[in-house]
Amino acid sequence: xxPHPLSRRTLLRAGAVGAGAVALSGAAPAFAQGRNRPVxxxxxxxxxxxxxxxxxxxxxxxxxxxxxxxxxRPDFKNARTVRGPQLTPGSDGTGRIRLxxxxxxxxxxxxxxxxxxxxxxxxxxxxxxxxGGEDEPIRFVWGGDVAGQGWGINPDFGGMRIFRAMAERDxxxxxxxxxxxxxxxxxxxxxxxxxxxxxxxxxxxxxSKVAETLAEFRGQYAYNLSDEALRAFSARxxxxxxxxxxxxxxxxxxxxxxxxxxYTERDVDTLARxxxxxxxxxxxxxxxxxxxxxxxxxxxxGPHLDVFVIDMRTYRDANSGGSLPYERVLGDTxxxxxxxxxxxxxxxxxxxxxxxxxxxxxxxxxxxxGVANDLPGQALGxxxxxxxxxxxxxxxxxxxxxxxxxDVHYTxxxxxxxxxxxxxxxxxxxxxxxxxPLHAGAFGPNRLDPTFGPREVFVNAPPRxxxxxxxxxxxxxxxxxxxxxxxxxVHLRDIDGRSLWTRTLRPEK
Numbered sequence: 001x002x003p004h005p006l007s008r009r010t011l012l013r014a015g016a017v018g019a020g021a022v023a024l025s026g027a028a029p030a031f032a033q034g035r036n037r038p039v040x041x042x043x044x045x046x047x048x049x050x051x052x053x054x055x056x057x058x059x060x061x062x063x064x065x066x067x068x069x070x071x072x073r074p075d076f077k078n079a080r081t082v083r084g085p086q087l088t089p090g091s092d093g094t095g096r097i098r099l100x101x102x103x104x105x106x107x108x109x110x111x112x113x114x115x116x117x118x119x120x121x122x123x124x125x126x127x128x129x130x131x132g133g134e135d136e137p138i139r140f141v142w143g144g145d146v147a148g149q150g151w152g153i154n155p156d157f158g159g160m161r162i163f164r165a166m167a168e169r170d171x172x173x174x175x176x177x178x179x180x181x182x183x184x185x186x187x188x189x190x191x192x193x194x195x196x197x198x199x200x201x202x203x204x205x206x207x208s209k210v211a212e213t214l215a216e217f218r219g220q221y222a223y224n225l226s227d228e229a230l231r232a233f234s235a236r237x238x239x240x241x242x243x244x245x246x247x248x249x250x251x252x253x254x255x256x257x258x259x260x261x262x263y264t265e266r267d268v269d270t271l272a273r274x275x276x277x278x279x280x281x282x283x284x285x286x287x288x289x290x291x292x293x294x295x296x297x298x299x300x301x302g303p304h305l306d307v308f309v310i311d312m313r314t315y316r317d318a319n320s321g322g323s324l325p326y327e328r329v330l331g332d333t334x335x336x337x338x339x340x341x342x343x344x345x346x347x348x349x350x351x352x353x354x355x356x357x358x359x360x361x362x363x364x365x366x367x368x369x370g371v372a373n374d375l376p377g378q379a380l381g382x383x384x385x386x387x388x389x390x391x392x393x394x395x396x397x398x399x400x401x402x403x404x405x406x407d408v409h410y411t412x413x414x415x416x417x418x419x420x421x422x423x424x425x426x427x428x429x430x431x432x433x434x435x436x437p438l439h440a441g442a443f444g445p446n447r448l449d450p451t452f453g454p455r456e457v458f459v460n461a462p463p464r465x466x467x468x469x470x471x472x473x474x475x476x477x478x479x480x481x482x483x484x485x486x487x488x489x490v491h492l493r494d495i496d497g498r499s500l501w502t503r504t505l506r507p508e509k
Contacts, residue, residue, distance in 0.1 A: 038064040038114040038121040041093070042225040045234040046110075047241065047284025048299060049173055051132035053099035054238050056110060057284040060087040060121065064114035066095045071109045072102070074127075079111075087114060092218050094281045098289075104302070105133020126235035129172055131301040135483055138305055141166045141237075143476040144177035144355070144406025146224055148246060148440030149466050152187040152201035153227045160224075160439040162474050163233040165497035169478055174237045175307065177406035177436070178244030178355035180283070181220035183211035183275060185246065191468070199468055202226065210249070212265045214274045220247075221282035234284075241283045242295055242309050244355040244407060248275040251364045253318050272314075296334055298341055304481050306347040308338060312355050312371075319364045322373025322381030329356075329371055329382040330389075339389055343396045348486045348507050350398070351479075354405040357434055358386060359414060359454035361447045362407070370407075372449030379423045383451050390427035390452070399428060399508040402488065404477065406436035410444035410461035411475035411492045413501060420453030427452070431505065433490050435477035441466035442473035458492065458501040469495065 038060045045057040056068055066084030069076060084097035102108055110126045131138070146160070153159050166174065187207040191199040204226075206219020225231055245252050248271050249263075256268040265271060276294065280287045290297045295311040315331025330338065342350050356362065362370035371382045379387040393401065414432040421427075432454070444461035448454045462473040474495040481488055488505040 145437035
């Protein structure tokens with residue numbers, strides 16, 4: 001039996017979940033004993049696509065070997081079998097393998113199972129498209145913030161139904177912009193809304209308190225993957241994942257010591273180490289493929305798109321008032337890597353996948369959590385590091401850079417221009433598109449800091465803070481790149497996939 005079971009009361013009340021939800025527990029199930037067949041407890045996930053393949057992830061409920069059948073045909077004729085790693089308690093039963101050998105622009109079909117010496121699990125199927133088809137448009141979706149502010153899996157609402165809306169757009173991949181879980185956000189069975197309605201959550205032991213132990217951090221991802229819509233999406237759409245703060249705790253920074261009260265373990269570095277391990281166990285990412293074995297990396301998606309996944313969390317200086325001449329949010333090594341990689345890119349469009357917006361003011365009490373310091377004038381604090389990046393990209397003649405992000409729990413389009421900026425160093429105009437939350441409380445909008453001359457072209461935000469998903473202010477973004485015109489079209493969409501706003505960008509080069 002799982003050490004962190006889903007609430008039986010919730011499952012019985014929410015009959016739409018069905019018996020399968022018992023096996024798909026809301027936290028990492030204990031390893032099974034005996035001679036029964038292995039079970040793939042949380043389906044499969046696909047991640048970090050390349051022109052020749054992608055990462056495939058799964059989890060078994062007992063020690064077993066991961067096996068993947070791969071074919072370019074849906075009937076699996078002429079399929080090849082790839083034997084993956086042993087799924088063991090040391091990795092919480094999770095494992096992944098990078099599939100290679102496929103041609104660019106190919107639909108790949110998967111069958112995944114786990115096997116022991118005596119028996120094998122049922123098969124879980126999935127599919128994905130490899131990037132690089134020069135004559136095919138690229139379509140991808142992005143967003144962030146899942147199961148935050150106490151809004152968990154509500155079967156009466158259709159679970160995390162925005163993942164169904166994203167799946168209906170038939171994207172080539174999904175860019176998850178951070179806050180992939182809320183390790184600091186306990187979930188209760190029942191939440192009363194201001195209008196008298198009641199939100200009912202599926203709950204688990206791991207989601208009953210803030211995560212501190214490795215098992216509790218693992219349970220955050222297991223809970224999310226107990227949602228039917230998310231599991232179905234994850235088996236068909238490759239993910240490019242990054243993290244922000246809530247995978248550890250709200251607004252964290254290295255070296256932080258939490259105040260007494262909620263946490264028994266108050267050393268954030270200790271919490272971050274455990275969270276980092278759980279993240280890499282439960283996400284379709286191979287740590288050694290990141291630049292330093294953590295998060296930041298480049299994903300090339302054919303001649304018209306490079307995606308640069310950055311990490312504004314791990315290497316930042318402590319949150320402060322932002323008035324010092326120079327503070328780090330990327331860190332020296334990552335900032336230089338980003339400059340060199342974006343400058344060297346030959347792709348038409350260079351997307352910087354950022355876990356936080358550039359010009360949105362995000363406070364942390366009396367300090368600043370984001371980049372923008374809410375101080376008009378020259379770039380100070382973390383703004384100075386971003387100014388350095390923008391200025392040097394401009395000096396090198398780099399164009400067609402777009403920033404995509406989430407974090408602030410509303411959707412918006414921001415255009416930045418030196419003509420409106422208060423900083424004295426020149427930079428090239430750029431767009432930043434914000435989308436989210438995917439399934440969390442809705443907030444905003446926040447103020448914009450004038451340093452880099454942002455203009456709010458579009459915004460959709462709720463009338464009150466922490467609006468529930470029932471109130472409709474859940475969002476995802478979509479990008480489509482036309483291979484002939486090379487135009488970059490952005491849609492900001494709502495929970496049901498309706499386009500709220502759209503803009504087409506034309507390449508400068």
